[in-house]
Amino acid sequence: MSLRQYEYALAVAEEGSVTAAAELLRVAQPSVSQQIRGLERELGVQLFARTPTGLVPTVVGRAFLREAEIAVRAARRARATARAGADELVGELVVAVQMGFGTRQLPGALGALRRRFPRLEVTVFEEPSHAELERLCRRGVLNLALMAACERSPADAHHLGDEGFVVVLGAGHRLLAADRVELGDLEGEPWVRFDRDSALDAVLLKVLREHGLTPNTVARVSQTATAVRWAAQGLGVTLVPASAVPRGQEHLARPVFPVVSHPVLAVVRHGADPAESALLELLRKEPWAESAFPVPF
Amino acid sequence: MSLRQYEYALAVAEEGSVTAAAELLRVAQPSVSQQIRGLERELGVQLFARTPTGLVPTVVGRAFLREAEIAVRAARRARATARAGADELVGELVVAVQMGFGTRQLPGALGALRRRFPRLEVTVFEEPSHAELERLCRRGVLNLALMAACERSPADAHHLGDEGFVVVLGAGHRLLAADRVELGDLEGEPWVRFDRDSALDAVLLKVLREHGLTPNTVARVSQTATAVRWAAQGLGVTLVPASAVPRGQEHLARPVFPVVSHPVLAVVRHGADPAESALLELLRKEPWAESAFPVPF
DNA sequence: GAGCCGATGAGCCTTCGTCAGTACGAGTAC
DNA sequence: GTACTCGTACTGACGAAGGCTCATCGGCTC
Numbered sequence: 001m002s003l004r005q006y007e008y009a010l011a012v013a014e015e016g017s018v019t020a021a022a023e024l025l026r027v028a029q030p031s032v033s034q035q036i037r038g039l040e041r042e043l044g045v046q047l048f049a050r051t052p053t054g055l056v057p058t059v060v061g062r063a064f065l066r067e068a069e070i071a072v073r074a075a076r077r078a079r080a081t082a083r084a085g086a087d088e089l090v091g092e093l094v095v096a097v098q099m100g101f102g103t104r105q106l107p108g109a110l111g112a113l114r115r116r117f118p119r120l121e122v123t124v125f126e127e128p129s130h131a132e133l134e135r136l137c138r139r140g141v142l143n144l145a146l147m148a149a150c151e152r153s154p155a156d157a158h159h160l161g162d163e164g165f166v167v168v169l170g171a172g173h174r175l176l177a178a179d180r181v182e183l184g185d186l187e188g189e190p191w192v193r194f195d196r197d198s199a200l201d202a203v204l205l206k207v208l209r210e211h212g213l214t215p216n217t218v219a220r221v222s223q224t225a226t227a228v229r230w231a232a233q234g235l236g237v238t239l240v241p242a243s244a245v246p247r248g249q250e251h252l253a254r255p256v257f258p259v260v261s262h263p264v265l266a267v268v269r270h271g272a273d274p275a276e277s278a279l280l281e282l283l284r285k286e287p288w289a290e291s292a293f294p295v296p297f
Numbered sequence: 298m299s300l301r302q303y304e305y306a307l308a309v310a311e312e313g314s315v316t317a318a319a320e321l322l323r324v325a326q327p328s329v330s331q332q333i334r335g336l337e338r339e340l341g342v343q344l345f346a347r348t349p350t351g352l353v354p355t356v357v358g359r360a361f362l363r364e365a366e367i368a369v370r371a372a373r374r375a376r377a378t379a380r381a382g383a384d385e386l387v388g389e390l391v392v393a394v395q396m397g398f399g400t401r402q403l404p405g406a407l408g409a410l411r412r413r414f415p416r417l418e419v420t421v422f423e424e425p426s427h428a429e430l431e432r433l434c435r436r437g438v439l440n441l442a443l444m445a446a447c448e449r450s451p452a453d454a455h456h457l458g459d460e461g462f463v464v465v466l467g468a469g470h471r472l473l474a475a476d477r478v479e480l481g482d483l484e485g486e487p488w489v490r491f492d493r494d495s496a497l498d499a500v501l502l503k504v505l506r507e508h509g510l511t512p513n514t515v516a517r518v519s520q521t522a523t524a525v526r527w528a529a530q531g532l533g534v535t536l537v538p539a540s541a542v543p544r545g546q547e548h549l550a551r552p553v554f555p556v557v558s559h560p561v562l563a564v565v566r567h568g569a570d571p572a573e574s575a576l577l578e579l580l581r582k583e584p585w586a587e588s589a590f591p592v593p594f
Numbered sequence: 595g596a597g598c599c600g601a602t603g604a605g606c607c608t609t610c611g612t613c614a615g616t617a618c619g620a621g622t623a624c
Numbered sequence: 625g626t627a628c629t630c631g632t633a634c635t636g637a638c639g640a641a642g643g644c645t646c647a648t649c650g651g652c653t654c
Contacts, residue, residue: 001376002611003300003368012408016436018633031611033633041380049437049566052619052632056437059572060382060419062389065374071300071368079298082340086599087359092359120356139313140346141351269346275356301643315600325645330600332643349599349652 003075005039008032008069009047011064017054089117090274096136098147099128100200100224101163101264105242105286106146112282120275128198128222137267143276148199148281149263157265158280161288163241165203166253166258167225170234173252181254183211190236192213195222204239207260228252242289261289300372302336303365305329306344310362314351381479386414388568392434394426395444397497397521398460398561402541402583403443409579417572425519427494436562440573441471443580445496446560454562455577460538462500462557464526467531470549478551480508487533488512492519500559501536502560507524526550 012032021030034053040047047061057065058144084090093113097106127133130150137145147153148163167181173179177229177245193215194201201220208215219237221227224244231238232252239260245253266283268276308318309329319326334354341376344358354362381387384528388411394403406421424430427447434442450585472478483505490512491498498517505512515533517526521541528535529549536557542550563580565573 001299001372003372004298006372008374017631019631027610028612030613030634033635034610037634038509043376044383047379050633051437054632057385059388059390059440059570062377062391063418064375064379064388066389067371067378071371073302074364074368074371075298076370077301078303078361079340081364082342082344082357084362085360089356091362092363093356094359121360130633138350140348143356151454180555191346214560265380281481281570314598316598324643327602327646328644330602334601335642347600350598594608 001040003061004071008035009039009063010069010072011050012036012055013057013061015054016056017104020054021245025234031143031152044147044154045296051140061242071077081296082278084119088119089278091275091281092123093275094123094125094164095140095144095279096125096127096133096142096145098133098145098199099126099222100145100194100198100241100244101148101262102243103159103224103241104289105283108286109165109279109282112285113279117275117278128195128200130202131197138215140269144271144279146266146268147265148203149265154267157267158284160264160266160283160286162261163243163264164289165207165256165262166242166245167256168231168238168240168249168253170231170237170247171252173234173237175254176252178254180257182257183207183213183260186237187213188216190218192227192230192236192238193220194227195220200224200240203262207239215255298339300369302332303369305332306336307362307366307369309345309352310354310358311335312351312509313353317351318547330527381416385416386575387416388393388422388572389418390572390576391422391438392424392576393414393430393439393442394443395427395430395496396423396519397491397495397538397541398424398445398559399443399457399580400521400538400539400589402457402580402585406576406579409582410576413437414572425492425497426497428494437566438566440570442564443577444562444564445500446562447496447499448520454564455581457561457563457583459558460540460561461586462538462553462559464552464553465528465535465542465546465550467528467534468549470531470534470553473549473578475551478555480504480510481532484510485513489524489527489533489535490514491524492517495519495524497521500557504536504553504557521565523567561585571576 008025011024012018015021015024018032019029022032025032036048043064045060046058047054047064049058060282061287081090106124110124111154113120113122125136127136133145134149135140147157150285167186169176175185191204193204221230224240225246227238227240228245228249230236232249237255239256242253266280268280304417305318305322308321309315312318312321312470315329315333316326319329333345336471340361342356342357344361345352346355378387407421410417410419422433424433428445430442430444433439446456464483466473472482488501490501502512516527518527521537522543523540524535524537525546527533529546536553563577565577
């Protein structure tokens with residue numbers, strides 16, 4: 001099953017004769033003759049009827065040729081795509097983002113990327129678990145991972161900036177009276193938390209522990225949008241990245257004191273593609289919050 | 298650009314490693330390694346990133362692989378189609394029919410063919426000119442041609458039966474009073490005729506000449522349906538195969554005396570495909586009119 | 595250091611390509 | 625009608641290129 005045989009068969013069908021096909025293909029006539037014969041022998045079917053004036057496709061030959069043309073065209077397209085990739089940025093970029101981080105910056109960067117390289121397609125996975133994200137990274141299926149910093153973050157990760165966190169309170173909550181919420185004031189509040197192994201829950205837990213609080217968990221959700229909605233309806237309070245609060249709900253969010261923010265890292269493979277580097281640069285240029293504390297990583 | 302390279306690349310992408318791909322493909326590992334390298338060298342692009350645990354597609358590699366998969370699938374399908382053609386009747390049958398002949402029998406035969414061989418597709422050309430039909434036949438693009446007999450019909454043509462002709466008259470025409478029309482009574486009538494080099498016009502002219510009539514031509518059309526419609530509206534009289542008179546217009550048609558009929562031939566290629574033979578047999582089984590005169594061909 | 599990965603080089607063999615010559619049919623001149 | 629030419633595809637022999645395998649090497653992870 002060689003593509004050459006298919007091309008030769010298509011040329012013969014197109015030209016109606018082996019000689020003409022050979023001329024078109026810039027090879028000698030016996031070569032085409034042999035390939036056609038070999039193909040027919042391999043398939044066990046006569047693809048062409050021999051007439052004194054040339055070769056004509058048989059009934060089954062026509063059906064074969066229809067599929068063969070699809071194959072040859074796709075093969076040529078594959079080739080052209082790869083060749084184009086040598087000059088322009090072409091292909092499919094696979095990005096994973098840790099749920100809740102970079103929700104404002106990533107769309108901006110991807111939009112800019114698309115404007116600069118229209119033939120570059122991007123697929124984004126949202127993944128809450130740090131362990132799973134790391135596994136995908138190690139397996140190499142990702143071109144870029146956007147994740148919250150943690151102890152196990154690789155040394156060559158790029159620090160993009162920080163994600164600032166805000167508390168979301170139910171409508172009419174007493175703490176909405178102030179411009180900011182002191183963490184100590186949240187003692188005893190019911191909490192809308194995040195999935196057990198998610199980075200968002202890790203941040204939440206770490207912040208509360210540092211201030212000697214033990215959260216009273218009323219629900220666990222996987223998405224920030226859900227957490228905000230549930231908190232707004234008074235189920236409890238929650239702590240989410242500032243960029244995760246949707247328009248129209250800002251009046252229910254308050255900055256935290258002391259400021260809570262978390263470093264966001266981008267992990268790319270070692271010998272980075274031009275496409276990967278381009279996305280990394282665009283992510284750097286997006287507006288990020290200032291760091292609340294020196295990055296320990 | 299070999300299909301083998303594409304298959305190997307797909308296997309590597311699928312398995313994530315050269316070794317595993319080689320095992321899947323039942324070849325030694327260096328073979329896969331060489332093919333991948335050769336492909337990358339030929340395309341001038343790195344399709345896979347080398348990691349300590351295996352190979353992972355690059356950005357452009359993923360785009361290439363998407364097309365490559367289409368190519369390989371189509372190639373396999375082409376192969377399978379041809380292989381199936383060795384057992385079952387599979388493929389595309391190209392049939393040409395001389396306009397106005399076999400209009401009732403051909404659909405019947407094609408329906409029966411489709412019921413028996415559902416994977417056999419049929420394309421029908423309608424062609425008025427005998428010369429053009431013969432040209433297509435000689436070039437071999439046709440699997441079967443259905444045509445009116447003539448002096449130049451090939452000797453190995455199959456006589457299927459005869460097409461009986463009727464005269465179509467305008468509503469209220471005086472000759473509608475009788476059950477049949479004598480040819481001599483048509484003296485001086487205006488005629489709706491057919492395209493100059495069509496078989497239908499040849500029949501018409503031959504019949505009239507044999508009875509010493511010279512037609513007064515008011516129009517030439519290419520399709521029998523048009524001729525019948527125009528005749529029905531009183532533009533003139535016409536002579537068409539009985540099967541060409543649509544339902545609801547039978548009252549305007551009359552048999553001719555002496556009976557006019559014309560042999561219909563099927564021409565197939567020499568070493569006939571099974572599919573061609575099948576269609577020929579089905580056409581034979583369709584109901585045809587009895588011959589009005591001994592077939593001289 | 596053991597075990598996995600891919601890359602490399604040598605040798606064998608298949609396959610493809612070319613050139614020459616053959617066979618067959620169609621059309622044409624005589 | 626016969627012979628000739630021109631077109632077609634096929635066959636066989638030979639050389640070149642490429643694929644496959646084996647053994648081996650270098651790098652990385654655990």
